[in-house]
Amino acid sequence: MLIDLLRSLLILVGAAFFLVGTLGLLRFPDAPTRIHALTKVDNLGLGLIVLGLLPGVASWPVVFKMILIWLLAIAAASLAGHLVVQAWAGSQNKETSSRDS
Amino acid sequence: MNTFFIYALTGGLLSSLGLLGFILHRHLLRRLMAFNLMGSGCFLILTGLSQSHQGVDAVPQALVLTGIVVAVSATALALVLIRRWYHLTGQTSLPEDVQSLEKTSSKEAQG
């Protein structure tokens, strides 16, 4: 009984983190801050949801798959975030250089 | 009103939305996206409607898998032609659409 309570609590908190992440996406002014909000908070939310789902899973390989999915999600999010900000920075100093000259 | 039927209805709406976009837009990329939307709508009808009658059925799913792959190759072919067309003419829409564009803009200019 306690396990179920704990699991639903974890999933709820995870979902709340997703909410906060999207809120950050909407509220923050420019690209880097938005990306920072998104990647950090959503990964944590996903982690909590995965943690919440783990006890309910039957076989061990599926457990490892879930954790692998979480790790991959973190890697993909951080890599994409880095590239987006890099491209944004590239276009930023192009504008500043064109404005200065 | 089982779940499959809901998606069949959405498929119907999607197809006509795609048809609307296909006719309305002049930009070739937008018309291609409208075509893809219409294709997805069509696949939804095929799977949703047949599964709302007989439950989960492998045959329409295999047909839709073939359809998705055919749709992506048609899209890729269209994109190659569009880029080559843009490369040669600098236009992103077909000539007869451009002429009708000048007609409207000239009307706006006079009006």
Added chain:
Amino acid sequence: MSSLLQELPQLLPWLVILPLFWALFSLALGVLYRHWIAGVFIFLLLATNLILIGQWLLLGDLYYSLGDWDVPLGIQLRLDGVALAMVTVTSLVTAACSLHASTYLDDYPRAQQYFWPLLAFTWASLNVIWLSADLFNLYVGLELLGLSAVGLVALTGQTEALGAALRYLYAALLGSLAYLLGVALIYSGYGQLDLPALSGLLESDASTRLALALMTLGLLLKTAIFPLHIWLPPAHGKALPPVSALLSALVVKASFYILVRLWLEAGLQVVVPSAAQFMGALGAGAVFWGGWMAWRQTELKMLVAYSTVAQLGYLMLIFPLMVGVSPTAAQLAWEGGWLQLIAHALAKAAMFLAAGNLVLAMRRPDIIGLHGVGRFLPFSLLGFGLAGVSIMGLPPSGGFMAKWLLLQSALASGQWWWLLVLAGGSALSAVYIFKVYQQCYIEDTEVDNFRHPSLLLDLSSITLALLALSLGIFSAWPQALLATALSGGGV
């Protein structure tokens, strides 16, 4: 001899396997042995075709379920009289076009490399459509046909060809999606995709009627019938001559072939005579509009392309002449319609090849450049003329025989107004063909500054034109071939 034919293993799938292998070989080996590969595979395909004709004469309609799975689950290939006629015409026309292309493409080194794989894929998809009786299989065949035809049109890479290819691609994609919507509705309603099995089951309720209407709309768009023909003239006018010959003769007919199978085989209960009359009206519109536009064209190949739009109108007359009429009238219309399709395929291919030779000779696309051709280029003009005889429907040609059958069927079923369409259409086609001839005999250049096309080019167009003429003279045999399709038995 007949025992040898009987125990030969079923050759139906070879009609699709051989062109696919041809495409793979020519793609892998590139430009190296392209003529040899083409020669070998065309010979093999013609041989398979001949053996199949023999087998069909003995055994009647051939059925072949692929992978040993019977109909509701697997796909069944079917070869009846009409399919055999279409496969034979495809082999003849494509062989002639390949012969023509082998020398014509010497001026286009870049196009040579990818012309042969695309041609082989087109031939494979045509054979897929003639043989298949499965609705979704026909969809994949139509897509394969559409994409390879667009590839062939865009092969030269010039601006006009690309614009025409884009317009053609968008029309083809919209058409096949409308067709797919119809297939989706029919599969959900009847649970299976096989056409002969469905022909007994279709009753006219809202979803089946809409499915048939959507499929008809899609196929009309792909066959470029009158209001939906806008994409055809530039696509056929701006492509390479062997490509436009192939497109006008066969590719446009494939979707019409499916339309006739749908209407007159599967959907006979669902089809309403007033709908058939509407299809006939579309055909009449195509005949007159195509003829009028062809007459007003200044470029030779555009004139021939608009003549295709006109001639396709005749094919649409099958529907009103066969729905809700006496069996004898329906039989005449059935034979006349298919004969018109075959005669037009042969004659139009010959005309496009000849037009290509003339344009090649006078180095400019428009008709005025033909001045003095009559004296210096008799052979190319002969090809164009012989093909014109069949397009106009003058007595000895296959075109005439087809229009004569349609005429008799119209009289038998009392629908006299189609006579006006037949007569008016022939008159209009005579007008625009003689317009070309009128220019040829105007003499203003004394010296022969034409670039004489090689004999092979003219030979391929003249052989096709002679075939179209012989169709009229020996028309008894193809008529017997076509007649059985209705009764569905051997000779």
Added chain:
Amino acid sequence: MILDWLLAGALIGTAAGVLLTRDLYRSVVLFIIFGLLMALVWVRVEAPDLALAEAAIGAGLTGVLFLDALGHLNPDKAAAVRQKYRQPLLSGLAFLLALGVTGLLWMALVDSPQPGVHLPEIVDQQLLASGVEHPITAVLLSFRAYDTLLEVAVILVAVVVGLALRFSQEDQPAETQVLSPLLQKMLVWLLPLMLMVAIYLLWIGSYRSGGAFQAAAVLAAMAVLMRMSGTPIPGHSNLYLLRIGLVVGLGLFLLLGSVDLVSGGNFLAWPEGWEKASILVVEGALTFSLGMLLFSLFEASPAPKQASMTRGGGA
């Protein structure tokens, strides 16, 4: 139930967004979101194979193709905004037509008759004889193998036309390199994992949802990543090898399909007792060849006039 209505609403909303937004870049991004939502819808329709395919090919590859095309078209803002719609009369007519089509379709959906033939039962009965446990792979590669054969030919045609147009004009190949050290380092870990996932997808195709097309999409994604990050793809520059690679999938499919035909049997009937092995061999060849085909759909796109879009920042 509420989830389905919500998901359907989101799907229609994104689709409308794709068509209505003024900025082309935003509509391409919305199109990719639409693809992902479609993948979710396929999960709700209990079609896991389609969810995989839609996500990998529908949203992934098509999205990449559109973004790549968009990058080369560099739309001039002014034209994109003004000429979005045709004259009011035609758009009004088109709107009416769309409404009519929706009404007709919905009426047909409601009134569609109950089918006489029940294919799902027939598929289950024949499943054992097909040599594969997973029904969709059975339908794709044994009951309706003819469709799959033609479908591979369709992709090959698209690639051939891409190659024909690409080399018909002499222009330099498209360098869309993203030079960033993090990407290179990350790829050292990611690529082997993706290869393993592709092989895993191929293997489970016979008894669970997976199969040649999904595995090929993962392979193509790998190749696109390598292309973007500049790591050399083995045998990429050698056109001859490329052509052989394209041909091997369809060629092996045809060969194995006609083995039984030559020995007097039936075309596309896998040799007796060897069904599972031959299907796996064909799927393997298809995965390799399709991966290359899907990648060359991306690669074969003609190059832009000026230098390409993403030049990495001062990394």
